[in-house]
Amino acid sequence: MSTVHPMMSPAEFTAALRGLSPRYWGTHPFHQRMHAGELNEHELKLWAANRWYYQCVLPRKDAAIISNCPVPEIRRQWLDRIVYHDGPAEGEGGIERWLHLCAAVGLTREEVVDERHVAPGVRFAVDAYVTFARTRPWVEAIASGLTEMFAGHLMQRRVTDVLAGYPWIARDDLAYFTNRIDKVSGEGRDTLDIVVRHCVDREQQEKALSALSFKCDVLWSMLDAVERAAAKE
Ligand SMILES: O=C(O)c1cc(C(=O)O)c2c(n1)C(=O)C(=O)c1cc(C(=O)O)[nH]c1-2
Numbered sequence: 001m002s003t004v005h006p007m008m009s010p011a012e013f014t015a016a017l018r019g020l021s022p023r024y025w026g027t028h029p030f031h032q033r034m035h036a037g038e039l040n041e042h043e044l045k046l047w048a049a050n051r052w053y054y055q056c057v058l059p060r061k062d063a064a065i066i067s068n069c070p071v072p073e074i075r076r077q078w079l080d081r082i083v084y085h086d087g088p089a090e091g092e093g094g095i096e097r098w099l100h101l102c103a104a105v106g107l108t109r110e111e112v113v114d115e116r117h118v119a120p121g122v123r124f125a126v127d128a129y130v131t132f133a134r135t136r137p138w139v140e141a142i143a144s145g146l147t148e149m150f151a152g153h154l155m156q157r158r159v160t161d162v163l164a165g166y167p168w169i170a171r172d173d174l175a176y177f178t179n180r181i182d183k184v185s186g187e188g189r190d191t192l193d194i195v196v197r198h199c200v201d202r203e204q205q206e207k208a209l210s211a212l213s214f215k216c217d218v219l220w221s222m223l224d225a226v227e228r229a230a231a232k233e
Contacts (some may be wrong), residue, residue, distance in 0.1 A: 007202045014196060016209055018147055023216035024150040028223040030230075035157060037165020041106060043230045044166065048102045049117035050226045054126050055098045059085045061133045061141075069138040074194060078142075084183065097176035106172035119224025127219045132214060139198045142191060143208035144215040149188040155181050 010015060025031060033039055034047065059082045066075050066082075087093020102112045111117065131139040155177045162169055171178070199205045 005202050007195070008205050010196050011077070013199070013205050013208075014192065016205075017143075017192070017195070017212055020212050020216060023220070024147060024154075025216070025219040025223055026154045028149060028220055029115065030212065030223040030227045031154075034070045035161040037161065039166075044105045045107050046117055046119075046230050047226055048105050049084050049107055049112050050099075050119055050122045050222065050229070052098060052102060052112050053078065053115060053118045053122055054222065055095055055099060056212065057126055057130050057189075058094075061130045064130060064133040065141045068134075068141065074138070074142075077190065077194075081187070094180065097179060101173055102178050104169055108191050117229075119225040119229040121228070122222050125221040129215065129218045132211070136211070137207075139195065139204065140207050140211040143195045143211040145200075146191055146195065146208075147215050147219060148184050149192060152181055152185045152188060155184065 030047070034044075039047070061083045062078055062085075066078050069075050069078070083093070085094040087096055099109060099112060103109065107117075129144070132144060136144075159171075159174050159177050159181070162174060163171060195208050199208050
């Protein structure tokens, strides 16, 4: 006989979402080596060139969420993310800042943009994230982005650890992260608020938890694929 669980209170639901943090890519062995200053130049390049693919699809993922969302207030709020990454004009925005970091680790713009270093597993995982946003109800797609709740702390640590471990990388090269750190804590709170308000029964709450779990798998699989690509060469 199946048990019907009552709806979680906002506090319980929030705690359940936060409880997925051990699945977050912060503890992935590749990130641990990065933070310990143990990656060689080639591994750093592979990491930056592969994450480029993720950075690039974020605006398309967010546009998919907007296209599925009938609530004007949410669409208006979400639009900001697209402009943040694409920039208000050519040569500005998160994607451009990522290219700056790629240059700092020794990649040419051409070899990043033509995706020659993107591992099959990274492409597969990132594409799955976009497909998820296109095909699932908008609240679930937004819930999958809640990994950002865990990202602020990790990015802060990354800036300190990368500056300490890789002396050829300067603070200015990490503008992607320093700019993102402030943004992500605010966005993380807004996203959590939307998910808690719009999941109106236990089933939706469970679906949001599954969505966040799925996204943890996307990120983890990306680093697995980068790690494997680095070991091959
Ligand atoms: O550096 C990181 O560890 C990290 C993690 C995540 C994340 O947890 O999904 C994002 C970002 N950075 C990030 O910069 C970013 O713009 C971003 C957008 C999203 C998303 O799912 O919409 N996640 C993340």
